[in-house]
Structure formats: structure tokens, C-alpha cells
Amino acid sequence: xxxxxxxxxxxxxxxxxxxxxxxxxxxxxxxxxxxxxxxxxxxxxxxxxxxxxxxxxxxxxxxxxxxxxxxxxxxxxxxxxxxxxxxxxxxxxxxxxxxxxxxxxxxxxxxxxxxxxxxxxxxxxxxxxxxxxxxxxxxxxxxxxxxxxxxxxxxxxxxxxxxxxxxxxxxxxxxxxxxxxxxxxxxxxxxxxxxxxxxxxxxxxxxxxxxxxxxxxxxxxxxxxxxxxxxxxxxxxxxxxxxxxxxxxxxxxxxxxxxxxxxxxxxxxxxxxxxxxxxxxxxxxxxxxxxxxxxxxxxxxxxxxxxxxxxxxxxxxxxxxxxxxxxxxxxxxxxxxxxxxxxxxxxxxxxxxxxxxxxxxxxxxxxxxxxxxxxxxxxxxxxxxxxxxxxxxxxxxxxxxxxxxxxxxxxxxxxxxxxxxxxxxxxxxxxxxxxxxxxxxxx
Numbered sequence: 024x025x026x027x028x029x030x031x032x033x034x035x036x037x038x039x040x041x042x043x044x045x046x047x048x049x050x051x052x053x054x055x056x057x058x059x060x061x062x063x064x065x066x067x068x069x070x071x072x073x074x075x076x077x078x079x080x081x082x083x084x085x086x087x088x089x090x091x092x093x094x095x096x097x098x099x100x101x102x103x104x105x106x107x108x109x110x111x112x113x114x115x116x117x118x119x120x121x122x123x124x125x126x127x128x129x130x131x132x133x134x135x136x137x138x139x140x141x142x143x144x145x146x147x148x149x150x151x152x153x154x155x156x157x158x159x160x161x162x163x164x165x166x167x168x169x170x171x172x173x174x175x176x177x178x179x180x181x182x183x184x185x186x187x188x189x190x191x192x193x194x195x196x197x198x199x200x201x202x203x204x205x206x207x208x209x210x211x212x213x214x215x216x217x218x219x220x221x222x223x224x225x226x227x228x229x230x231x232x233x234x235x236x237x238x239x240x241x242x243x244x245x246x247x248x249x250x251x252x253x254x255x256x257x258x259x260x261x262x263x264x265x266x267x268x269x270x271x272x273x274x275x276x277x278x279x280x281x282x283x284x285x286x287x288x289x290x291x292x293x294x295x296x297x298x299x300x301x302x303x304x305x306x307x308x309x310x311x312x313x314x315x316x317x318x319x320x321x322x323x324x325x326x327x328x329x330x331x332x333x334x335x336x337x338x339x340x341x342x343x344x345x346x347x348x349x350x351x352x353x354x355x356x357x358x359x360x361x362x363x364x365x366x367x368x369x370x371x372x373x374x375x376x377x378x379x380x381x382x383x384x385x386x387x388x389x390x391x392x393x394x395x396x397x398x399x400x401x402x403x404x405x406x407x408x409x410x411x412x413x414x415x416x417x418x419x420x421x422x423x424x425x426x427x428x429x430x431x432x433x434x435x436x437x438x439x440x441x442x443x444x445x446x447x448x449x450x451x452x453x454x455x456x457x458x459x460x461x462x463x464x465x466x
Contacts (some may be wrong), residue, residue, distance in 0.1 A: 025388070030462065043385070043387070043390070044113065045382060046299070046387055047299045047376050050305060051295065053408065054426035055279045057299070057386045058185065058277070058279065058389065059302065059306065060278040060392055060394075061280065061394070061396060062276075062279070062393035063146060063150070063280050063393065063394060063409065064092065064093070064150040064154075064393050064395030064396065064419075065419075065420050066153070066157075066420065067419065067420035068421050071422075073161060074158070074415075074422060074432040076403045076413070076415075076434060077413070077430060077434060078095075078405070080404060080413060081164050081167070081405075082164050082165050082401050082402065082403050083342075083343075083403050083412075084165060084338070084341050084342055084348065084350075084401070084402040084412075085158070085162060085351075085353060086337065086349045086350045086396050086400040086402075087350065087400055088330065088334070088352045088353075088354065088359060089189075089351070089352070089359070089392075089398075090149075090185075090358075090359045090392060090394065090395065090396045090397065091143060091185040091353060091354070091394060092143055092144075092146065092147025092148060092185050093146040093149050093279075093396040094142060094143055094145035094147055094152040094280060095135075095141060095277075096139055097140055098140070098372055101273060102129060102132060102133035104132065105129055105267055105271060106357075107310075108123065108262055109125065110126065110127070110436065111198050111261070112252060112257065112262070113271065115257070117253055118251065118253060118257070119250065119251060121251065122251035122253070125292070130277060131283075131287055132248075132283055132287060135281060135282070140179055141179075143185060144281040144282075145282070146280055147164040147280065149300055150395040151188040151192070151395060154206060154420070155192035156192055156196070156397060157188075157194075158349075159192075159193060159196045162401060165292060165348060165349055165401075166197050166348065166349070167194065167197075168199070168346070169345070170201070170347070170349070171200075171201040171202070171203070171346070171347070172188050172193060172201070172202045172203070172349045173203050173204075173348070173350050174189070174190055174203070174204040174205075174350060174352070175214060175352050176205070176214075176352075176354070177214050177215045177353065177354045178206050178207065178208060178211070178445060178447055179208065181356070182206070185395070186204060186351065189353075190197065190351075190363060201348070212329055213329040213332075213333045214330065214352060214358070216326060216327070216328075216329050217326075220455075223324065224319050224320055224322075224458065225311070226311060226312065226319070227305070229318050230318040230319050232272050233311075234308055234311060234378065237304060237378050238304045239360075241303050241304055242265075242268065242297075242301055242304055243296075243297065243300070243365070244264045244384075245264070247268050247293065247297060247402075248262070248264050248268070250292055251292070266299075268301075271289060271292060274289050275288070284399075287406040290309070305383060306378075306381055306386070306387065307378040307387070310323065310378065310386055312440070313360045314361075314362040314364050314386065315364055315372055316374070317374055318376050318453070320454060320458045322451050322452060322455040323361060324361040324362070324365035324451065325365070325451050325455055326358075326360075326361050327358060327362040328452070330358065331365055331444060331448065332448070334350075334400070334441050337350050338400070338402070338414075338441075339441075342402055342404075342412050351385045356392040356396065359392045359397070359398070365443065365444075365447065365448075366425070367425055367444075368418050368423045368424070369390075369391075369418060369423050369424055370384075370385045370386070370424075371385050371386060372426070372462065382451070390418075390419070391418065391419075393419065396419050397417075397418075397420070398416065398418055399416070400414050400416055401415045401416075402414050403415070411438065412436075412437045412441055413435060414435055414436075414437045415434050415435070426444065427439055
């Protein structure tokens with residue numbers, strides 16, 4: 024069984040690599056894709072129609088987990104650290120003309136985000152209204168007469184506002200919908216669970232060393248610093264060049280999430296090679312921290328075991344109802360990414376220690392968890408008496424695959440999906456127990 028799943032996962036990866044453009048080529052077409060978790064939601068692939076359900080089955084229930092929409096950067100250090108480094112250098116006459124202009128641009132970005140760190144932007148609100156509109160338009164039967172929408176959010180305001188924007192749009196489209204919504208610590212045990220044991224194992228010395236080697240071999244911080252500082256001896260002695268490079272790349276990536284995208288760019292600091300190199304390093308760090316990387320035991324996706332069990336249990340309960348409607352959940356990328364890996368969607372359950380070639384294997388972070396990213400499980404059946412529903416998985420509104428046998432195209436028997444996820448949870452829990460010396464993993 025394990026060998027078959029391994030072969031199926033490998034086949035999924037091969038299919039993903041064959042059908043998707045390599046990141047380096049995608050960045051030439053759209054540089055903003057290199058932003059990893061700071062990518063503004065791109066929406067579903069243009070011109071790609073949904074596969075019709077077999078045997079005229081009809082959708083009747085959606086189970087969903089979505090990340091909040093576009094936001095401002097979270098930490099004041101994202102702005103203050105580069106500003107401090109550049110202001111000090113400017114006071115000593117150590118900046119190039121581009122460096123002085125960079126100082127002006129970052130000061131503008133800081134002013135735009137003043138008092139709004141981590142908050143949902145107008146772009147983020149619009150993303151969720153559009154997601155709701157497409158969900159309703161694609162699956163109107165789910166939101167028909169007698170249907171109920173139950174929505175839950177983490178207690179963070181950007182997530183709550185993301186939820187409310189989707190619900191307002193659904194209510195606008197069908198004022199007769201029954202809607203309940205909540206954001207409470209009561210639900211955080213599955214909506215945003217924190218596992219201290221897994222957190223301690225996230226970046227062990229071997230993983231940190233591998234990440235450092237990758238960064239040093241890929242990212243040329245000196246080349247970027249030469250565009251900013253007129254005196255490189257000063258920069259080497261007084262500037263934390265790697266940290267400044269990373270802050271600047273994050274700022275460049277983040278501008279797409281607010282009105283800044285119309286007024287400011289920092290991408291002129293980076294050429295095509297810099298863009299790809301910085302993304303490779305970030306992609307690898309996200310993989311080690313939230314994927315099935317073997318350098319830390321390959322069990323980090325277990326952080327979302329409570330959420331996946333909740334999804335399974337609610338699906339079992341709701342699919343027995345005549346008009347279940349939808350279960351909508353809103354949270355963060357640090358939940359969505361490991362959930363996608365835990366579910367094994369599109370080969371994101373990849374287990375390897377090869378950090379340099381993750382993109383060749385199909386593990387590409389921005390395709391999984393952009394701002395507004397989401398997983399939608401859409402259930403289909405013949406009628407209310409049908410107790411063998413099919414389910415289709417959408418990742419960011421695009422049809423996705425699991426490493427199990429499908430009934431047809433992207434449609435799977437719910438009983439098969441349920442079995443696969445339950446077995447995967449048990450397998451990873453056993454791996455975690457072995458790493459912890461046999462101590463059982465808390466449920």
C-alpha cells in the first residue's frame with residue numbers, strides 16, 4: 024500500500040511539473056509570483072473550465088479552509104530596519120543615487136502602513152468577495168433553498184474581516200441564506216493549533232545548515248548591495264547585508280497587496296537571477312517548516328491534524344443532511360500550507376531532503392498559499408438518499424489531484440478520500456512518536 028501511494032505521489036508530481044510552467048519562466052511573465060506567501064491572490068487559472076460531474080451528479084455541500092486576503096506587512100521591523108540602515112548610510116554619504124531613492128520609497132511604504140500593520144487591505148477584502156461570487160456561481164445548488172452556511176474564523180481581525188466579506192457577498196447573492204458566523208478561542212484548538220513539540224523540531228541544526236548552504240550558493244547579496252551603497256567596505260563592516268536583502272525582497276513582494284502597487288516598486292533592485300535565487304531560498308524554508316521535509320522528520324504537517332479530523336467529521340455529519348450548505352473556515356498561511364501537505368493535494372506531500380530542486384519536483388509555495396488562498400472540497404450526489412457521495416478538491420479554485428484512484432477526472436469517492444486521509448494521519452503520527460521516543464502524539 025505504501026509503495027503504491029509513493030508511486031502515485033511521484034506520478035502526481037510528474038503531472039504537475041509537466042502541466043505547469045517552471046517558476047523561473049513564470050517570474051519572467053509575472054515577477055509578483057516570486058513573492059511566496061506575499062503573493063496577492065491570482066484567482067483561478069484563466070480559460071480552464073471545471074470538469075463536469077459524472078452521471079449528472081449535483082453539488083450539495085462545500086467544506087472550505089481559506090487564508091485571509093491581502094494584508095500589510097505585520098512587523099514594524101519590516102520597515103524600520105531597512106530605513107535605519109539606509110538613513111545611517113545616507114548621513115555618512117554612503118548611498119548611491121538609487122540608494123537614496125530607495126530610502127524615499129521605503130519611507131512612503133511605511134507611511135502607507137502606519138497604524139495598519141497586519142491589517143486586511145482593500146485588495147484583500149475584494150479578493151474574498153470575488154471568491155464568494157465565483158463559489159456561488161459555480162455551485163449554486165449548494166446555496167439553494169434550505170441551505171445553511173456555517174463560518175468560523177481565527178480571532179485575528181484580518182481573518183474575521185475576510186470571513187465577513189465572503190458572507191456579505193453570499194448574503195447579497197441569496198438574502199434567504201441561513202448564515203451563522205463566529206470567531207472564538209473555543210475553536211482555536213483546530214482552527215490555529217500550536218504544537219510545541221513539532222515546533223521544537225521544525226528547524227534542527229541539519230536543516231538550518233542545509234538552508235544556509237542553499238542561500239549562500241544562490242543569493243548574491245553583494246550584487247544587490249552594490250546598487251544601494253557607494254562604499255562597499257562600509258556596507259561589509261556596518262550593514263547586515265543578508266538581512267537587509269531579505270527585508271528589501273519582502274518589501275518588493277508586499278507592494279502588490281495594497282495601493283502601493285500603483286505608485287512604488289522595489290523590484291528594480293533585483294535582476295532575473297536575483298528574483299529566482301531569493302525565491303528558491305524562501306521556498307525551501309517554507310518547505311522545511313511546513314512540508315514533509317525529511318531533514319526534520321517529515322511530520323510538520325501534523326500541526327493540522329485537529330483541523331483535518333474536524334473537516335472529516337463535519338463532512339460525515341453534513342453529507343447526511345438534506346441541504347447541508349457550506350462549512351467555511353478562515354485563518355492563516357501557516358495553517359493552509361501544512362494542511363495542503365497533510366491532505367497530499369497535488370503532490371505537496373513530497374518527502375525529500377533535496378532543497379535545491381523542489382521546484383523541479385513540483386513543490387512550489389506560491390501555488391499553494393497566496394493571500395486569500397483556499398481549499399474547497401465540493402461534494403456531489405444523485406439525491407438525498409445517496410449515501411456514497413463523490414468529492415472534488417479545488418486548490419485556489421483550480422481542480423486538484425490526490426494520490427488515490429479517482430472515479431473520473433478530479434472526482435473521488437468520499438469513502439476513499441476519508442480512508443486515505445485517516446491512514447495518512449495515523450502514519451505521520453507513528454513517525455512523530457518514533458521521533459519523540461515513543462510518546463503518543465496529542466490528539
